[in-house]
Structures are given as structure tokens and as C-alpha cells.
Amino acid sequence: MDTITVSLGERSYPIHIGAGLLAGSRELVGATAAKQLLIVTNETVAPIYLARVEAAFAERKPRSLILPDGEQYKNLEGLGRIVDELIEGGFHRDACILALGGGVIGDLAGFAAACYQRGIDFVQLPTTLLAQVDSSVGGKTAVNHPLAKNMIGAFHQPVAVVTDTDTLATLPPRELAAGLAEVIKYGLIMDLGFLEWLERALPRLLALDADALAHAIRRCCEIKAGIVAEDEQEHGRRALLNLGHTFGHAIEALCAYGRYLHGEAVAIGMQMAAETSVELRLLDASDAARVGALLERAGLPTRVTGLAADAILCRMRLDKKAGSGGPRLVLLESLGSAVVAPAPDESVLRSAMARCMATK
Amino acid sequence: MDTITVSLGERSYPIHIGAGLLAGSRELVGATAAKQLLIVTNETVAPIYLARVEAAFAERKPRSLILPDGEQYKNLEGLGRIVDELIEGGFHRDACILALGGGVIGDLAGFAAACYQRGIDFVQLPTTLLAQVDSSVGGKTAVNHPLAKNMIGAFHQPVAVVTDTDTLATLPPRELAAGLAEVIKYGLIMDLGFLEWLERALPRLLALDADALAHAIRRCCEIKAGIVAEDEQEHGRRALLNLGHTFGHAIEALCAYGRYLHGEAVAIGMQMAAETSVELRLLDASDAARVGALLERAGLPTRVTGLAADAILCRMRLDKKAGSGGPRLVLLESLGSAVVAPAPDESVLRSAMARCMATK
Numbered sequence: 001m002d003t004i005t006v007s008l009g010e011r012s013y014p015i016h017i018g019a020g021l022l023a024g025s026r027e028l029v030g031a032t033a034a035k036q037l038l039i040v041t042n043e044t045v046a047p048i049y050l051a052r053v054e055a056a057f058a059e060r061k062p063r064s065l066i067l068p069d070g071e072q073y074k075n076l077e078g079l080g081r082i083v084d085e086l087i088e089g090g091f092h093r094d095a096c097i098l099a100l101g102g103g104v105i106g107d108l109a110g111f112a113a114a115c116y117q118r119g120i121d122f123v124q125l126p127t128t129l130l131a132q133v134d135s136s137v138g139g140k141t142a143v144n145h146p147l148a149k150n151m152i153g154a155f156h157q158p159v160a161v162v163t164d165t166d167t168l169a170t171l172p173p174r175e176l177a178a179g180l181a182e183v184i185k186y187g188l189i190m191d192l193g194f195l196e197w198l199e200r201a202l203p204r205l206l207a208l209d210a211d212a213l214a215h216a217i218r219r220c221c222e223i224k225a226g227i228v229a230e231d232e233q234e235h236g237r238r239a240l241l242n243l244g245h246t247f248g249h250a251i252e253a254l255c256a257y258g259r260y261l262h263g264e265a266v267a268i269g270m271q272m273a274a275e276t277s278v279e280l281r282l283l284d285a286s287d288a289a290r291v292g293a294l295l296e297r298a299g300l301p302t303r304v305t306g307l308a309a310d311a312i313l314c315r316m317r318l319d320k321k322a323g324s325g326g327p328r329l330v331l332l333e334s335l336g337s338a339v340v341a342p343a344p345d346e347s348v349l350r351s352a353m354a355r356c357m358a359t360k
Numbered sequence: 361m362d363t364i365t366v367s368l369g370e371r372s373y374p375i376h377i378g379a380g381l382l383a384g385s386r387e388l389v390g391a392t393a394a395k396q397l398l399i400v401t402n403e404t405v406a407p408i409y410l411a412r413v414e415a416a417f418a419e420r421k422p423r424s425l426i427l428p429d430g431e432q433y434k435n436l437e438g439l440g441r442i443v444d445e446l447i448e449g450g451f452h453r454d455a456c457i458l459a460l461g462g463g464v465i466g467d468l469a470g471f472a473a474a475c476y477q478r479g480i481d482f483v484q485l486p487t488t489l490l491a492q493v494d495s496s497v498g499g500k501t502a503v504n505h506p507l508a509k510n511m512i513g514a515f516h517q518p519v520a521v522v523t524d525t526d527t528l529a530t531l532p533p534r535e536l537a538a539g540l541a542e543v544i545k546y547g548l549i550m551d552l553g554f555l556e557w558l559e560r561a562l563p564r565l566l567a568l569d570a571d572a573l574a575h576a577i578r579r580c581c582e583i584k585a586g587i588v589a590e591d592e593q594e595h596g597r598r599a600l601l602n603l604g605h606t607f608g609h610a611i612e613a614l615c616a617y618g619r620y621l622h623g624e625a626v627a628i629g630m631q632m633a634a635e636t637s638v639e640l641r642l643l644d645a646s647d648a649a650r651v652g653a654l655l656e657r658a659g660l661p662t663r664v665t666g667l668a669a670d671a672i673l674c675r676m677r678l679d680k681k682a683g684s685g686g687p688r689l690v691l692l693e694s695l696g697s698a699v700v701a702p703a704p705d706e707s708v709l710r711s712a713m714a715r716c717m718a719t720k
Contacts, residue, residue, distance in 0.1 A: 076436050076439070076440055079436070079512075080436055083505055087505055087507050087508060087511060087678060088507075090677065090678065114514065115514060116511065116512065117511060117513075118500070118510075118513045118514055118515055118593075119515070119593075140478070142478065145443055145444075147447050147448075148447060150478075151447060151476065151477060152439075152443055152476065153475060153477075153478045154474070154475060154478055154514060155478055233478075233479075317450065318447060
């Protein structure tokens, strides 16, 4: 078992990573002292993991809410359902929400915790690789708007993250790959050594080798904890974590959050960012090819199907990373080093994106 | 023109109070440097004040959103409408919302500012006495849930409050009285001298005497700014500002936010709190009578019509002031001195409330 601390003064919290932590571990039960608990989960996760979390907290008689599974339910209506449950259960300000699931559940339940009575505690219990390495850490919570992703949200840190690596054994291969997209992102933006390790360890990760997965999760959480401690509200360096996300969010929104998983859209977006970096002569074409090869070996798409570049560009203008000074984009100066830069001319983006369009 | 500062470190902001400030004053135009502006207002306020605010910011081509008027529109749907407008207008993180209206507009537009892209700036332009003395100051933003008031919200401070006292000239008498309920509250909880001034100055306030109104607004803002600077997120002393609100919120929710204005429900709630204080021998019966007399002279109700004490008690258990340790209530130890205390037995509350039930 490893513990990494996100250092944010009074709001510091631990990330516990280990096998079997959901099965009544001290780390889980001690994550919150709240007497009123609401477990928020979804229809896919509940049959596998809800009983053991309920059992761990049995003395406190937790309430549970099971939502439908999918990014398309991460909206204001989903927020309303959690608040209904909290109010029906008579939950007070000192209650705590346990978010048991992937990134959608974490973002939605976390935002409900941010808003309910202007803020109550919550604990992240991430069950997907993507949530374990990225979305459960750092306090970004949000719901989507039909036109753009994560448009309505809050910075609200959890009081603890408890990552049970055993949950990855039941993760569908497509979800595993989607998580690997974010894992690869950390290597690309700031750790060439980790990227090279990923290139070597990929077969073991895909085969669910416990040691390799634990190492990857730990390294990603270390990197993210460091960035969040330095720039909690994304005024600077934290924006590097958005590599591929401006393209990716546009693709997700255009597909109504249905066709691509978040990690898949990010994979395409990272390839587009790499190709843009090549267009701008920041990055060698061979490095962009190396990015593409790794993503494809991980089972991820690097080309978008059925969307026009125009539509993606148009939707990108709505992205949160834009400021009145114009849109900004995370680019690669080299493998292992990202920068935030003003978005280049659309002609540059079009050339880059053209290399990431499926011909079908 | 007076300026009071709410001291919150980097998030400190001014409250400007004066006649004619909405007519292109330096205080208004200088309240934000943002280039993208959305004015959020309602159907009652827009015909009177929107044009002058739009004119003041004409160079920046502000967008305007006119919502229906009423507490019943302060809900997640209203939040969605503001976010729709922000997204359609392509608003970025450095945009600013101007909340032009009473407490409902301020709470709703403020919550939209708190959530949109995880937080953008907003300026309060309160046009009702209630908003000017209370809800526009202190950063409490929220929407209602059908079962309970202000259940979904955030602490999000405005970057400025610009109070044009001229707006009170167009305020309907019932709205003026509702604002006076909160004015009287400040006297009751911590300033006997101000309460005595109110007893004397009430006829001038009801006659819209500009000097008397300005004095009242200034004194209320001073008291509130001091409390908020000390206890921004209501872990302690700020709770005193909720005198009458636990009863009041229950009454409002039971009437589906329709029959009573917020200030009217608070007036009844303050009388109930005073009577509860008498039951507990904290307060003399003559002092409770003095509270009632002042409220009634201000044109406010002190008895509730058509609701059973049981229903109010039941709804009060949902109130935010409750903790797992049981509900808490703001009571009066004397006129000008309030305390937060554990809620007494329901039998005590019933006896107190019985004196505040209309016989009809």
C-alpha cells in the first residue's frame, strides 16, 4: 500500500493506493468520520463493489444511490438526483458523499458535494484506471452542458482518495485503454523516463500485471499531486494536464458524449496536439509518430471518424482554456515536455488535424 | 457616496452606496475590467434600469438576459438558462456577470458565476432594499430545491457591490417592508442603538427619506461586512445573521416560494424566534412584544396564515443550520444580542409558534 499526499494546507488529503482497499480497509473506513454517508455509484459498478463498501461502513448505515452509467448522465439533472437523495435522507452539512465509480461518478458526486448546502465532504473511490490516475485527484468537479464539457463545476477537493487496484481486474479492456491515454499523457507532458517505461511496460499493463499497474498509478498520482499543490485552480502550470483535452472535449461534445470514451477522445486529441506541434516545428515528425504508435499499441484511436475538422474547430472555440486573449492550446516541445501556447492559425490546425482524420 | 470594504485578503471588495450610481458612475464602470459582460436581470427590473446599465458599459457591448421575476425561478433550471446564455455568447473564464435586481437575481446569477467554468467574476447591482442590506454582500449564492431553500449553492464573493439608492424610489411598498425585515434583524442581533434608531426613524424610512435609507443601508453593510470578514463560510458567528431564517425558510418552502416574500417569512420567523427566547426565559415578554410592534409598524406579518405548526417543524429539520448534533436556532438573549443555541424541545417551539399563528 502506498500513500501520496496532495499538499494544500488545511485541505491536504491522502491518496491511498493498494490491492483490496475497498474490502473494509483501515484506509477506507478512516477516510471520513462523518456519521451520515451517501454512496453514489452507477449500475455497472454497483453489482460488483457496492456491497463491500456498504459492509465496510455498515455501522454508520450508509445510504446508496445508483445512477445510470455514462458520460451523458453527467449533467444538471444528475446533480438534481443526488441532491434529491441528500435532502430525502435528511443529510446535514457534516455529511459525506462517497463517490464509487469512474470519472463520471467522481465528477458528478464531487460537484454535488461542492454545492449541497454550499459544500460538504466527499471521498473518491475510483474504480477505473482513468479515475485512479487522473480525475479523482485534484478537486476538479463538474457536469457537462449539451454544448461543451465540464462547463458547470467547482474546485472542491475530496477529503481522501482510496484507490483499490483490484478493481482493474473487472475493468473492460476498452476502459483500461481509455485510462492508459491519461497515463501516457503524464509521460508526454513531463516525464520522458516514465514514457519510455510505458513503451516497455505496455504489454504488462494490458495484461493487468498488478505491479506494473500499481507503479503507473503511483507515478501519475505523484505527478498530479505535485502540479495541483502548486497550482490548485489552474492559473498556470496545471493547464499542462489538458494536453489533448481541447480537441478531445470538442470531439466528445460533437458526439453527444456517446461514441468515444473520454480517454479515447483525449488520445485523438493528443495525437492532434502532437501533429500541431510538428506543424509548428516544435516537435520532430518522428516523435509524433512515436506518440501515435504508443497510443495505438494501447488500443486507442488516433484518428477521428465521421467528424469534420470545421465542426471540431468551431466547438473548440467554446472550450474553457480559451480566454478573451484568444484560445490556448497545450503543445509538445519534445517528448516529456509540454507548453501552453496561444492556439496557432486555423490553417495550421487544419493541416495537423488532416493527419488525424479517418479516411472512411 | 459611501464605500465600505469587505476585507477578505485577495478577495476583498468594495460596497459603494450612493444615489444615481447606476447612471454611468465611475464606481459602476470601474467595478470590473472584464471585456465580456452578461447582465442578468428580471422582467420587473429590466424596463426601469437595464437601459442605463447597458449604456454605462456600451463600449464593451454587454449581453443581457431577462428572467421571469420571482423566488420560484431561483432553481437549477434558472441556473441552466444563464449557463446557456454564457455558452451561446462564447463567454470565457475572464468574463463577468452583472447581477441587476433583488436577492433572487443576485443569488442565482452569483451561483451561475460560481459554477460557470468553475468560477468567473460577478458584480452585484442590488435594486431592492433586501438585496442592498443583506443578500448582495457576503458571497452566499444558491438556488432552491423544491423541498428546502438555498440547498444548492456556493460561497463565491462578488468583485464589487454597487448600490444605487435611487432604485428604492421604484420599489413597491411590500418589497420595501420585506427589506426592512432584514434591516431590523441587524438591530436585533447586535446593535441596540441601531434598533432604537429604527424605532424612531421608521416613518422616514417608509416615506423613502433618502438620508434615512442611506444611513440604514450603510449601517447594515458595515455590520455584515464585519461578520463576513471574520467568518466567511459560516463556521461560527455568521450564523447569527440567520435570525428568523430557520422558521422563515420552512414557511417559504411550504408555500412553494409563492405566498410570502423572503423578508416577510423572515419577519414571522424572527417573531417566532423572539417568542421561543421568551419561552426559554432568555428574553422578556415585553421585548418580544417590542419586536412584534416594530415589525408590524414596518408593514410586516408576525403571524403565519394557513400553515400548521407540525408542518413547519417538520420542514425545519431539513434546514442547513442543522448538524448531526441536532438542529440549531438563533435566539435573542436581549434586544441587540443574539446567540446560536441547540434548538429546544418541540414542545417549547410549539408554545412559541402558537403565539405566531393567525387565528383565521
